Amino acid sequence: MYKFSTFSLHGSYLTSVTSFKYLGHTTDDALHDDNDINRELKCLFTRVNLLNRRFWLCSIGVKLQLLKPFACVFMTFLWSSFRVGTLNKLVAAYVKCIKIFFGYQKYASVTYMLLLDLGLPSFNTAFFNASVIFNSRPTVSVNRLVRYAVCV
Numbered sequence: 599m600y601k602f603s604t605f606s607l608h609g610s611y612l613t614s615v616t617s618f619k620y621l622g623h624t625t626d627d628a629l630h631d632d633n634d635i636n637r638e639l640k641c642l643f644t645r646v647n648l649l650n651r652r653f654w655l656c657s658i659g660v661k662l663q664l665l666k667p668f669a670c671v672f673m674t675f676l677w678s679s680f681r682v683g684t685l686n687k688l689v690a691a692y693v694k695c696i697k698i699f700f701g702y703q704k705y706a707s708v709t710y711m712l713l714l715d716l717g718l719p720s721f722n723t724a725f726f727n728a729s730v731i732f733n734s735r736p737t738v739s740v741n742r743l744v745r746y747a748v749c750v
Contacts, residue, residue: 617633624637635684635687636687639687639688643691650698658716662716665699665718689721689722692721696711696716700716
């Protein structure tokens with residue numbers, strides 16, 4: 599953490615903050631992503647509860663089509679500095695939400711449920727895929743300036 603001197607702008611003093619939100623991403627003065635991961639954890643439960651309330655009578659096929667784009671959206675490509683325990687909470691929430699949405703028992707096998715029965719990726723796979731997709735997008739951009747900036 600850095601200690602900055604007081605700044606003024608047009609006679610008003612600017613204060614420093616310990617955390618802030620910029621373009622939907624929450625970060626703190628130590629540049630840790632734990633606050634943003636906790637925010638995403640709450641959003642995940644909110645999205646899945648919303649889906650569950652509205653579509654609980656739908657078939658598994660319909661639920662799969664709803665869940666993939668709506669509940670599996672993570673800002674994982676922005677997270678670079680976090681505590682392992684914080685990410686483990688998100689992994690547990692991911693599994694719990696899927697169990698709730700598809701009606702599995704509390705102690706159902708995660709491997710059977712995700713991979714064999716539903717065909718959904720594990721959290722680690724989704725995390726890795728989001729990072730790869732995000733990092734490869736500039737290289738295939740139609741904008742020459744974006745492609746040039748990646749090469750430099």
